Amino acid sequence: MTELNRQITLLSRPAGRPCEANFRLVESPLPTPGQGQVLVRNHWLSLDPYMRGRMMDVRNYAPPVGIGEVMVGDTAGEVILSHHPDFRPGDRVVGALGWQRYGVAEGEALRKVDAERIPLSVHLGAAGMPGVTAYVGLTDLCAAKAGETVVVTAAAGAVGSVAGQLARLRGCTVVGVAGGAAKCRHVVEALGFHDCVDYKAPELRRRLKAALPNGVDCLFDNVGGEVLDALLGRLNPFSRVTLCGAISEVDNPSPHGVRRLLPLIVNRVRVQGFIVGDHRARWAAAIDELSGHVASGRIRCHETVAEGLAAAPAAFLDLLAGRSLGKQLVRLE
Ligand SMILES: NC(=O)c1ccc[n+]([C@@H]2O[C@H](COP(=O)([O-])OP(=O)(O)OC[C@H]3O[C@@H](n4cnc5c(N)ncnc54)[C@H](OP(=O)(O)O)[C@@H]3O)[C@@H](O)[C@H]2O)c1
Known part of the structure; x- marks a missing residue:
């Protein structure tokens, strides 16, 4: 050749x-x-x-x-x-x-x-590495159950869009967080999340509180920083936080970070970071389920x-x- x-x-x-x-x-x-x-x-x-x-x-x-x-x-x-x-x-x-x-x-x-x-x-x-990340984080680590409230950050992205749609398919109430009104519209109208909060608009904490009247049972976080810190204040007792990514910290020489740990203790919260490559045993099942959802149109x-x-x-x-x-x-x- x-x-x-x-x-x-x-x-x-x-x-x-x-x-x-x-x-x-x-x-x-x-x-x-x-x-x-x-x-x-x-x-x-x-x-x-x-x-x-x-x-x-x-x-x-x-x-x-x-x-x-x-x-x-x-x-x-x-x-x-x-x-x-x-x-x-x-x-x-x-x-x-x-x-x-x-x-x-x-x-x-x-x-x-x-x-x-x-x-x-x-x-x-959706049926590759980002989808498997969403599947493992939501199903295995957050263990989201029907009726619970799930929050997903970077909700319009590759991982977040699948995590939120899977949570909806599991019978959860799903609230996304994304940057800008257009992305939030996409998250609700095209992806079927119940609500979406624009983290770039003013008064983030007040708007998160309004969007989450029943608190948060499962937080699937892709961004870290100020958004994560604000969401920690909305966690319910025995809730779970899956730390998937901290993209807000990547090019930030002085990231906002987590300011208060007491709410995590008082609410007996389980916080777990993970790397999807450590969960090879779950890939086949995840890809099979996700491919089926995509093929049938249940996941867009x-x-x-x-x-x-x-x-x-x-x-x-x-x-x-x-x-x-x-x-x-x-x-x-
Ligand atoms: N743990 C693992 O094994 C694993 C595997 C795959 C991915 N990840 C992580 O998961 C996250 C999402 O990955 P992805 O592939 O799905 O990427 P993505 O969400 O498609 O793209 C990244 C998004 O991050 C958001 N973002 C950028 N800067 C931000 C900031 N300062 N504050 C808040 N949001 C910001 C942007 O969305 P907005 O426009 O909404 O701001 C951007 O679209 C990343 O943190 C990635 O590192 C982890």
């Missing part, structure tokens, strides 16, 4: 907010799969907030991307050449092949997916799509800044 691969590598680590100059688009020969390996042409690249952490050389749950290395990322694509008995050309697969057009992976690191039941891109969103998934690999850095910055709605993807040319 004479076709070249196109990749986006990390050129430099950000000092403060990341910018497009931290990335570089390069061309290289197509990789050749060895024994047990598979060559995949990626059709979709998933952009996710965790990539911001991988740009930094600091202690984290996973190692950083090295300078000059291809940016990490989940991809969905098509097998081109296989030296693994379980894969054949044309198979649709999901893997972590990074920000590039083609990639080689061990067969064991790829997951065959059904792109007939639901579109291939959804295997990176909105995608924001950037066109072409070169658009990935700008789309990633949009994701971090809240300019995307639902799952942020890149369609690879």
Whole structure:
């Protein structure tokens, strides 16, 4: 094959907010799969907030991307050449092949997916890592039950939109928190949440109190900071807080943080952080249930799509800044 691969590598680590100059688009020969390996042409690249952490050389749950290395990322694509008995050309697969057009992976690191039941891109969103995150956080950790009140922050995003819709399907009253009136409208009208509070409008605490007359039994938090702190004051006795993400703290040199711990003690609240990769045993069940909900229309998934690999850095910055709605993807040319 004479076709070249196109990749986006990390050129430099950000000092403060990341910018497009931290990335570089390069061309290289197509990789050749060895024994047990598979060559995949990626059709979709998933952009996710965790990539911001991988740009930094600091202690984290996973190692950083090295300078000059291809940016990490989940991809969905098509097998081109296989030296693994379980894969054949044309198979649709999901893997972590990074920000590039083609990639080689061990067969064991790829997951065959059904792109007939639901579109291939959804295997990176509602029926992929973000969906499983929502499922594990809500079902296993928050253990949300019918009749309870669930609050989900970053409610219009990839994880939050699924967490809230799952909670609604479980019979809960679901209140979202999102940035801006348009996102809140989407959360209620398109996703079916019962209510949504715009955290960017004034008097957040008063409006949270009004939207939550029965308090909060399960808080699925994606943002941390001031929004989390305000919500802790609304928790019911024996409520659960699932700490999924703290995106408000990522580029904030002096994050707001949690100001008062006493309400957590008085209300005997269980607070748990988690990383979805630690819950591999739950992935198959989660993906099966979520795929069914998407296929039947019970869970709706909105995608924001950037066109072409070169658009990935700008789309990633949009994701971090809240300019995307639902799952942020890149369609690879
Ligand atoms: N623990 C895990 O295993 C795991 C797995 C996946 C994701 N996560 C975390 O889950 C969270 C959501 O991920 P996602 O992929 O679904 O992203 P996302 O919600 O689709 O996109 C991020 C959203 O964060 C919001 N945001 C940005 N800055 C904010 C700020 N200063 N304060 C409040 N909200 C802010 C924006 O929404 P608004 O416009 O509403 O502000 C933005 O759309 C992230 O924190 C991510 O790190 C954790």
